[in-house]
Structure formats: structure tokens, C-alpha cells
Amino acid sequence: MKIGIYGGSFNPPHLGHLAAARAAAALLELDRLVFVPAGVPPHKELPPGTPTRDQRLAMISIAADQLLMPEVTGVWDTELHREGRSYTADTLAEAARQWPGAELWLLMGTDMFLTVHQWREPEKILSLANVCAFGRSTADSEAVFAPQRDHLSRAYGAKITTVSIPDLVEISSTRLRELIGRGEGREFLPQAVYGYILREKLYGTNADLKRLSMEDLRCVSYSMVQARRLAHIRGTEETAARLALRWGADEDRMRRAAILHDCTKYLSHEEHLAICDQYGVALDPLERATDKLLHAKSGAALAKYVFGMDDVYDAVLYHTTARAGMSLEEKILYTADYMEPNRDFPEVEELRRLADSDLDKAVGMGARLAMEEMVQRDKELHHDTRGAYECYGKGI
Numbered sequence: 001m002k003i004g005i006y007g008g009s010f011n012p013p014h015l016g017h018l019a020a021a022r023a024a025a026a027l028l029e030l031d032r033l034v035f036v037p038a039g040v041p042p043h044k045e046l047p048p049g050t051p052t053r054d055q056r057l058a059m060i061s062i063a064a065d066q067l068l069m070p071e072v073t074g075v076w077d078t079e080l081h082r083e084g085r086s087y088t089a090d091t092l093a094e095a096a097r098q099w100p101g102a103e104l105w106l107l108m109g110t111d112m113f114l115t116v117h118q119w120r121e122p123e124k125i126l127s128l129a130n131v132c133a134f135g136r137s138t139a140d141s142e143a144v145f146a147p148q149r150d151h152l153s154r155a156y157g158a159k160i161t162t163v164s165i166p167d168l169v170e171i172s173s174t175r176l177r178e179l180i181g182r183g184e185g186r187e188f189l190p191q192a193v194y195g196y197i198l199r200e201k202l203y204g205t206n207a208d209l210k211r212l213s214m215e216d217l218r219c220v221s222y223s224m225v226q227a228r229r230l231a232h233i234r235g236t237e238e239t240a241a242r243l244a245l246r247w248g249a250d251e252d253r254m255r256r257a258a259i260l261h262d263c264t265k266y267l268s269h270e271e272h273l274a275i276c277d278q279y280g281v282a283l284d285p286l287e288r289a290t291d292k293l294l295h296a297k298s299g300a301a302l303a304k305y306v307f308g309m310d311d312v313y314d315a316v317l318y319h320t321t322a323r324a325g326m327s328l329e330e331k332i333l334y335t336a337d338y339m340e341p342n343r344d345f346p347e348v349e350e351l352r353r354l355a356d357s358d359l360d361k362a363v364g365m366g367a368r369l370a371m372e373e374m375v376q377r378d379k380e381l382h383h384d385t386r387g388a389y390e391c392y393g394k395g396i
């Protein structure tokens with residue numbers, strides 16, 4: 001078992017970190033890659049917008065998820081919980097206890113690599129783990145690496161590998177924090193991490209969640225869901241935009257509805273209920289008991305009351321069940337969600353064809369498929385879906 005240990009302040013985690021992690025995981029064929037956010041000594045005065053320990057943990061967790069390797073990547077928060085200063089030697093000793101017999105690889109950038117012999121207990125570090133050093137810029141050539149590699153091998157018997165990062169992103173977290181405070185720098189961040197920064201108003205950002213630009217709304221929505229759902233949300237947005245043009249709905253409005261439609265998908269049952277209760281969303285007993293139905297209700301509530309988008313409320317509210325007497329926007333989101341390019345089921349091509357020729361029939365077909373699925377799985381059908389079928393699905 002090969003485990004990569006990638007420590008850093010990750011304040012914030014950016015695309016450079018992810019490119020390095022991806023390259024190291026591939027080159028070393030790691031079984032696990034754990035990000036280890038560093039503990040920060042308690043400061044008396046921190047500038048406003050400095051992330052808390054929990055916020056840094058949330059950011060690195062979101063970033064790690066973006067690698068889409070859930071079996072491999074993870075976040076290990078051991079240093080965040082340690083009293084006093086954190087030392088790499090202690091972290092590696094703990095890793096050796098936690099994963100006995102594993103081959104540990106310590107991942108680090110050039111700056112770290114060139115000073116590792118000056119850290120506390122370098123002999124302990126280099127006996128517990130091998131080192132994988134990656135260049136952060138094209139200047140980090142073999143000429144820079146080689147003398148240090150030779151020195152560490154000779155002095156400590158260290159095993160060292162160097163990686164050049166193909167999709168190099170040259171940015172430091174310090175510089176990035178300055179940029180973010182000026183409303184720049186988003187191109188260096190995964191969208192979901194940037195969205196979290198906006199949501200939590202970190203680094204001097206002070207976004208008004210009710211007046212987000214379309215791109216900021218995407219980022220914020222993506223920060224709330226697991227990365228594996230992003231392809232579906234993007235697919236739904238593009239499909240909804242296309243159907244808006246086809247059927248004469250407002251494209252901007254349909255994009256916003258699609259961006260937000262699944263934003264609460266990964267909340268817990270209690271969180272769904274708390275949101276619906278807080279904003280007065282009426283729930284029937286079946287909805288109250290079913291997360292798959294609840295996420296449409298809680299998502300609609302956030303769209304309206306947190307993001308200020310009254311005009312997408314109904315489309316999000318009915319995107320899972322459909323209903324009789326739907327508006328054009330409701331029909332478009334329901335259908336787009338059903339048939340976006342990542343969907344794959346026997347009748348999807350027929351549904352796509354119908355969506356371009358007769359939107360009502362497309363909704364009816366969706367309702368019929370949903371009814372059949374409920375029967376097959378012996379689940380209770382929601383009365384709104386039956387209503388949609390009776391309204392649009394006859395003969396489909």
C-alpha cells in the first residue's frame with residue numbers, strides 16, 4: 001500500500017496543488033493520497049476574512065473532491081487537532097502507526113524540498129517516508145533538484161523522486177489571497193473552492209449572495225455539492241439553455257434555475273427539513289419522508305430566500321415530481337434534468353427528440369417513466385407526478 005502525504009496550509013487550496021497531487025498520484029501509483037492541512041499557531045490578531053480551522057478543512061475537502069478519485073484522495077486533519085506547533089516528523093510517525101506497513105511518500109514543492117534537511121528531525125522524516133518533490137515552475141529544473149537529491153540520499157539514505165507537473169499552475173497562496181481580496185484570481189481556483197470563499201466571505205470578499213453574477217452563482221452552487229454531480233448540473237444547464245431558445249423562455253433565467261436545481265442534493269434529511277421549516281415550504285407526508293423529493297423543496301427555498309431568485313422558485317420546486325399545469329420554465333427544467341447528455345437509459349433518445357418537437361409530450365413521457373420506475377421499485381408515487389402524467393402523458 002502506497003500512501004502519499006501532502007501537507008500544506010492550503011490557504012486557499014488552488015489548481016497548482018491539485019495538478020501536483022494528480023501528477024504525483026499517477027507517477028507513484030498511490031493507493032491513497034491524503035492532504036494534511038497544517039495547524040496554524042493561534043494568533044492574537046488575524047485580519048478579517050482569515051479562514052477558521054473548520055473553513056480551511058472545508059476548503060481542502062472540497063478541493064480534494066474535485067480530483068474525482070474518492071477511493072484515493074482524502075483529507076487527514078491530524079495537524080489541525082494537535083496542540084502547539086505541528087512537525088512533519090510527528091505527522092509521519094502517526095501515519096506509520098495509522099497505516100502500519102504502508103510505503104509512505106511525502107509530497108512537497110521545490111521550496112520545501114530544498115530546505116527539508118533543516119526541518120526538525122530530518123533523519124526521522126526521511127527514514128519514515130520517501131520524498132516526491134515537484135517543480136512549481138519551469139525554472140525548477142533538474143539542475144536545482146539534483147544537488148539536494150544527492151545530498152539527502154548520501155546523508156540520510158533517502159529515496160527521492162522528482163515530478164514535473166504537466167498542467168502547471170504558477171501561483172502562491174500568498175499572492176492568491178491578495179488577488180482574491182481584489183476580486184481577482186478565480187482562474188487559479190477550482191470553481192467550487194472559489195464558491196466556498198464567496199459563500200463564507202473569506203479573504204476580503206464580501207459577496208452579496210442575492211446579487212451574484214451567473215459565474216459566481218455557478219461557483220457557489222458547485223461548492224455545495226459533490227464534484228461527481230457537476231457534470232450533471234452543467235449538462236442540465238446547457239440543455240435548459242438550449243430548450244429555452246427552442247421554446248422561447250428566458251435563457252438567463254433557465255440557466256440560473258439549472259445551476260441551482262440540485263444545490264441541496266447532499267444535505268442530510270434533517271438539514272432539508274430545517275430549511276423547509278425555516279422558509280415555510282409546505283411538505284406533504286411523502287415529501288417529508290423522502291430525501292429525493294425533499295432536495296427540490298429545500299433547493300427552491302435557497303434559490304428564493306438565500307440567492308434572491310424568486311423567478312426560478314417553481315421550476316426548482318417541481319423539478320423532481322413535475323405536476324399538472326406546469327409553466328414553460330417548469331417544463332424546461334424538468335425535461336432538461338431528465339435528458340441532459342450524461343443521462344443514459346433506453347428511452348432517452350426518444351425523450352430528447354420529443355423535447356425538441358413537443359415539450360408537453362416530453363414532460364408526459366418523463367412522468368410516465370417516473371411512474372414506471374416507482375412501480376418497479378415498489379415505491380409510493382407522488383400525487384404531483386400522477387397529476388403531470390394525467391395532464392401531459394396520455395398516449396405517450
Ligand SMILES: [Fe+2]
Binds near residue numbers: 261262295296319320
Ligand atoms: Fe434533482
Ligand SMILES: [Fe+2]
Binds near residue numbers: 232
Ligand atoms: Fe438534477
